[in-house]
Amino acid sequence: MNDNRAHQAWADYLAGEPLSIEDERILLEAFQSNDAFRQEALRDAATDGLLRVEATPARDSESLIESVFERMVAENDATGFIKRVDTRIDRDGDSPRSGEAATPRRRSTRRRARRAPGQGNRNYLLPALLAAGLLLGVVLLLSQSSSGPSPSEPGRSEARRDALRKQAEKESVRAQQARKEAETLVAGLRVQEKQAEEARKAAEKAQDEDLRKNAEEAFLDIARKRKAEENRLKNLREAEEAANQALANSSAEPKPQEKSPETTGTRVAVAKVESVEGEVYIVSPAGKATAKAEEDLQAGEGLEVGATGTVVLTFADRTRVEVGPNAALRELKSEGGKRIFIAKGEVHAAVAKQPKEQAMVFVTPHGEATVLGTTLRLVIDPNPKEGTRLEVTKGMVRLKNLAGKTVDVPSGHFAVAAIGTVLTTRPIPPLPRTRAEALLQSHGKVVINFGPEGGKLPEGTLNDSGDPFDTGRGYGWDLPNDLRDFAPGRRMNRRQAYDKSAKLPDDPLKATFVRAGWSNVVETWRLRIPNGRYSVTVCAGSAANEQGPHHVRVEGLQVINSVVTPAGQFAEVKDVPVQVTDGELTLLVGGAVNSRTASDQSSDTSLNYVIVRSLK
């Protein structure tokens, strides 16, 4: 385990910095397997928490105190609202209580804290409570309005419907008003936030430390208020939607013999939303609605999952489908076998054993996967050249592409249905251990530039500045990069990095190099990659000076043999096929003892870059 890297990842995590997949993996491994590391991390997190509390401005502490009482008042308000609706329903209800006249309960006088929405409210749950109270009242109204009238008391039912409609109207107007006020407030806060940001930027240029600090605090304060109000607005919008629905329901003429689908449960659900995180919507012909846990999905409905959303669906037979971010599912069906169309995104499915004639089918724009009972992963890229990738963890899945060709993908294998790709199965590669392996998997190649750190390189290019091999990084040189006598009176690192980008600004890969393997020493460079067939491209030379003789072997094959390159010219050998059998690609640099061209008959290689491509 790379301790340093685990500590770095922890430091980044606690500072709120995003972690790469590899760093998270290293951190998780360290946290789970190293007890001392875990305890240290927990204590460090506690210290971090103490610092955050210490950094809380005094005025935030006062507003915490005020928020406690505001919240209690709001909770009482919400409870009081529900009680009032309940009272009304009891009063106007069908069956008087036995032995009692159905007289209305006295409403207790209650002092309400009347506030303009959002003022003095720093708690993001407080507005949710208000909205929840409103919503719950609306739900009660909905449940009352949807039940059929008693045929034996039409007059009474009419009065009750009328009362409910008036109540629903009031709630709808109130919800709309609250939403409009919140929108105005949010708009105002956004303007204030922008002004505060400008003030902060202006203050940063000033010499006065206090001015800078105050401007920073003011900006952060406004930003927090704006976020809290936006959350509140979101809740109020949902409450308004529910209130309007309740009004619509209460205004509709009741059909005496008709019962609502919710009360009879006659609609057949295809699946249930087991859990939801982030932005997830149920899409139907009627429109889009926020998905909620425990909600049923009907036949023909679909799902849209936002950038940070995930959702889990379960079916009656315990088939489970996890849908990841940026996904779109359409037209769920269950009659004659479950069928889901996945337009894009990633799903993981654990499919219960299906009846033979009713296999579960995942349809994508590039093909379809028929599942009888298995655990699988599907990745659908809208780009038809990337297509649909199916990985089978357990069982067997048949994948069909648009040309009608099929392949049975067994456990531990994957296949891709895409334009220009042969439909065949391959073993699922192991999880990448290093960034180099991750690049190889995702891009099919890894590019490693040789030169000083910190240069501007194309995206996805790794850099080697002559450092020893590092298991976390997955590549490097065998010996420490110590100083050696290059010539009388001159010492040099074994591997010296150079930047000649001034001479070659447009080709960053050739603009730098690491000089190695001089004075008859063979330097070994290793790259950890899975066994398999690869093609390797190597380049040596300098943009500024004559260099060489360059001498490089790749997996034992001499690819550059004592070549001297004039300034600005390079010895570039492309796409050398090699077979890696020991988990490492090895380059031997230097060691040409009988070089034809060097005065001391030794080589002196200036390595620019290496590109390693997977050969399928």
Add this chain to the structure above:
Amino acid sequence: MEESCLVGEARNGSREAFRELMRMHQSRVRAYVSRHIHDRDALDDLAQITFIAAYRSLDSYKPEVPFAIWLVRIARNRVLTHLRDEQLRRRHERESFARSFINASIEWAETEDSAGTSPDAELKALRGCMEKLPPHSAGLLREHYFKGRKAAQIAESTGKGKSGVTMALLRIRHVLRECIESNRVVAEAGQ
């Protein structure tokens, strides 16, 4: 006014008395919650919930238990509820560090003796330890915690790498923790 009087008045319905109690103990409650909860909104929320629960349970408070410890016990219960809700919410996620961290936090909160923790004393010790930091370290803490600047922003203005900034913060916290711990040992030895 003495704490016992304030508690008595609060039990009789005096909001002002309870406000005063909150002023006296809010940093203690926040400090305890912050040991386990690192999201700022959740921290504020749990602190509020703790005080609301305390206000509503004043009738059941027994004066034999110090009020501070009683509050911290309520805070601990609320923290555990929150963490368990998070654990439940993430139960379908693939294994991630965040999930693992929540599980470990629950275990830690369950096993530590809340009566034995003194978050208030830790805060006081922290202040003393921060004063002993060299100027550069104190400046880095100020930028990140007090001004809310992210590591990338600090790196840009100081010319350090982002990783260097986060590691520096880690080392400073380690120094502070050792200082707080040694202050605690000295304080206990002196009792």
